[in-house]
Amino acid sequence: MDKFLIKLPKPKDGQPSSSSNQPFVSSQVAPEVQRHTNSFPLSNMDNMLDFKSLEADPKDRMPISSYGPNIRDAVRRYYIQKKPCQPVDHIFPKTKFGEKMRQFRPTWFKRRSQWLEYSIKADAAFCLCCYLFKNELESRGNAGDSFTRDGFRCWNKALERFKKHVGKINSIHHKCFNRMQDLKNQRQLIQSSFDKQSEKARSDYRMRLNASIDVARFLLTLGFPFRGHDESEGSQYKGAFLELLKWYGDRSFDVGRVILGNAPQNDMMICPTIQKDIVEACAKETTKAIIEDLDGDYFGILVDESKDVSHKEQMALILRYVNKSGMVIERFLGIVHVNDTSSQSLKKAIYSLLLDHSLCTSKIRGQGYDGVSNMQGEINGLKSLILQDTSSAYSIHCFSHQLQLALVGLSKKNSDVDNFFYVLTNILNTIGASFKRRDSLRQHQEDKLEELLKFGEVHTGQGLNQERGLQRPGDTRWGSHFKTLDNFLILFSSIVNVLKDMKRDCPYHLDRFAAKNLLSKIHEFEFVFMLHLMFKVLLLTNELNKVLQKKDQDIVNAMGLLDLSKKRLQMMREDEWDSMMDEVSLFCGKHGISIPKMNEDYSNGKSKRKRSNISYLHHFRVEVFYAVIDLALQELNNRFDVVTSDLLLGMASLSPVDSFANFHKDRIMKLAEYYPSEFGDKELRELNFQLDNFIVYAQKCDSKFLNLKGIKDLAKVMIETKLDQTWSLVYLLVKLTLIIPVATASVERAFSSMKYIKNDLRNRMDEDLLNGCLVCYIERSIF
Structure with a gap:
């Protein structure tokens, strides 16, 4: 502590303690430290002030006079460092003045770059220096509230009013501007002190x-x-x-x-403060590289919220855009603590985070969320709130989440599937609840592998015969059900042996009874049949599930893979009953499970006297095999109903697969009409001509357009051949198609990183340090 504090002299007898009438005295920070860590010298009040609570939009800011006298300079320094709010890429709304439509012009920022600000929320202009210092000069004159509190928006007289606001050399504006420059140049004092070293x-x-x-x-x-x-x-x-x-x-x-x-x-x-400053600087440089790569272009957002280890609700934001090379990029922008998860609060947090990085919300062209009501609600959901501000920010429910919900719906609607997963979960919980049983499972697995190696049934080699474990499938963990069933099939004999050991050696009667019941269930033909059936159903959608985890996956390719999964399920229903029965019978014979005679009457096990009028063959083929596959197809069709929309049909028409076999000009023109900000009447006419020339060139004049696998490949080829400049509107439409997110896998990966960074032993991290660490760790390829 002696390194960081100045020891105060001990008070003499009869004198009051210095701590009772003097403020806390910290060690003087070395000038060279100040030079490299801050643009301005920081006071203790700076450290106490929560800069995250300061609003970026000029309309939402609190008056400087409402802050305490001791922290006003800290607030002023923050806004000076942040520079005026000047959203150059914003699409400024038009207002009618007389007979003409007028709007704010970003060119006005050039000659007034140090003080002119624009509020997106109020569609009004403000003055930064007058906002910061006018409260100290109001007694000496009246400058009005147009540029400080209410905002100025008479665009038909803008230049005249700007000139009047600035005034002569002794005006209120000039005095405020000079005070801002004086506070800004305090760093020179530190610099001169440093130069003396x-x-x-x-x-x-x-x-x-x-x-x-x-x-x-x-x-x-x-x-x-x-x-x-x-x-x-x-x-x-x-x-x-x-x-x-x-x-x-x-x-x-x-x-x-x-x-x-x-x-x-x-x-x-x-010290922790300097470490935090270094982390913040690293995160800012990393984010700066991402923003420069975006280069003010259109982008999509992927958003989700989750609780960290301290049970604080965190919202993660991912940017999805097409870079200058035509590649689809998804980058982590940051994580924000939200006090509540209402759609209004999430929208405010998103807009604040985007504004902190000078990103305009009017550039959003895609949204990606899961299926929670506060995200997908048609009236007050986050999707709808952003659509009200930006009509072309289209949202599609995360495909991976819909795929998982289809399985959950299948389990809830079919009693056979529900009973199967209930028994499966009980087996996994029973074995996984004890370290001794897990070790026993591992030992049985090793003994079986050694026996198979001895008889030459398996071979050794790198990557072969890896140890497998059992994990309970999660409702929202994509692919967890398929992995669980795959491991269960491989470890079936080891699981049976562990349950037998438990039935024989467990000291508790209830545990022995549970093991006995599970053993009887696992040796039933119906359980084995459902195990193989659900494994095959999940196998057919597993490839789609894995593809959806890729960052550069486009929506047209995802819809194609979804259609392929549906066709494979239909083929399985029509042609693969006999082959599956052969696999089940072989498995039962290998593990000593009795197979019922298929022509006998089916018994549901409840009463031997009351036998049904259907055979085992009818039950397993019609009531289970056909019913499960039909229900799976029904769930997929219900979940992915967006396939019929004009938006998706137009995107599919842009696909270059099989030499643009799906090219449909009318559907593409219909797609362009969904983006009125980019395609007005003039642009639509020009796009019509460009499409005619482009399709002839791509199909007959350039071999590079042959054998392309998707729209993302089309974007890359157009950049490589510089055809994005020749047919700029066609490339713009391709880019807008790629921006729409398919799955929120990147957000889930961000939360996995959050749990790794902020774990049980590091649960006291503050929000700024957590965000800085996450940005650098997740985007370490840039960092």
Whole structure:
């Protein structure tokens, strides 16, 4: 603590303690530290102020006078550093003045770049310097509230009013502007103090700073903790950061001398505040690279919320866009803590995060969510609220989530499927609840593998015969049901042996009774039949499920794979009954399970006297096999009803598969009409001509357009051949098609990273540190 605090002299007898009448005195931060960490010197009040609560839109800001006197300069410094709110790429709305439609022009920012602001919410212009300092000068004159509180929006007289607002050299605006410049130039005082330091002190500081940044980059890339189990800002634990600094110093004598042996007493390179500043700087540079790659173009958003280990609701935001090379990119923009998950709160958090990175909401052209009502609600859902602001921000329910819901619906509507998963879940819970039973399962698996190797039934090799485990399938974990059934089939004999051991050796009567019941269930032909049937049904949709996890998957290809899955299910219903019965019979013979005679009357096991009038063959073929497949097809058709919409038909018509076999000009023109901001009457006429020339060229003049597998390949080829400039409207339509998200797998991966970064031992991380660590860890290829 002596390194960070100045010791105060002890009070003499009879004098009051200094702590009772003096403010807390912290150590003076080294000037060189201030130079490299902040543009302005930070006070204790700066550290206490929550900058995240400060509004970016000028209309929503609180008056400067409403802040306490001790923190007003901190607020002013924040807004000066942030620079005026100037959304250049925003589509400014038009207002009728007289007989003409007028709007704000972004060219007005050029000559007034240091003070002119625009509010998207109010469609009005504001003055930054007058907002910051006019409250101190109001007694000396009256500047009005047009550019500070109410906003100015008389666009027919804009230039005249701008000039009048600025006024002469002694106007209120000029005085506010000069005060803003004075506060902004306070850094020069720090710079002059730093220049007085010796060259050796500056060199040593840079060496300490570089070492700290290198260590921070290493920890961020791997997602490792900085200070062990306590990541709160007030933590005194040094942890991995200090140990790595020592290791860093051991590799170089000069670095070690500067870092550990010759650091000044007020050096703060290892304190939590500086570590947090380094993380924030790394995250900002990473996000800056993403925004530069987007380059003000159209984008889609993928949003979901989940609770972290501290039970705080976090909202993750992913950007989906097409870069300059024609590649579909999904990038993690950030994570935000939301107090409630209402659609209004989520919309406000999304808009705030986009505005923090100078992204205009009018550029949104796609939305991707799961099926929760606050997201997909037709009236007050997040999807509908954003559509009200941006009519072309089309949303499609996450395909992977719909695929999982189709399985859940199948389980709820068919009693045989529901009973099968109930028994399966009980078996998994019974074995997984005990470490001893898990070890027994692993041992049985090893013994069986050794026996198979001995008789030459399996072969050794890299990647072969990997150890398998049992996990309970999750309702929202994509592909978990298929993986569970696959492992269950492989480990069937080991599972039977574990249940037999449990039935024989378990000391508790209830456990022995449960094992006995599960053994009887698992040896029934009906259970084995359902095991194979559901495995085959899930197998046919598993490829679609895996494809939907790819970041660059386009919606047309996903719809094609969905159609393929439906056709495979129909083929299974018509042609694969005999082959499946052969597999089930072979499995039963291998594991000693009795097979009923198919021509006998079916017995449901409830009463031997009351036998049904149907045979086993009719029951398993009609009431189970056909019924399950028909219900699976019905669920897929109900969940994916968007296939009939004009939007999807138009996108499918752009597909280059089989030399543009699905090309349909009328449907493509109908698709363009869904984007009125990009395709007005003039653009539609030009698109009509461009489509005629483009399809002839692509089919007959250039071999590069042959054998393309999807729209994403079409975008890449158009960029490579520079045809995106020749037929710019065709490429724009292709790009808008690719922006619409297919699945929210990227958001789920972000939450998996969040659980890795903020775990049980690091649950005291604040929101800013968590966001910085996540940005650098998830986008480490850019970082």
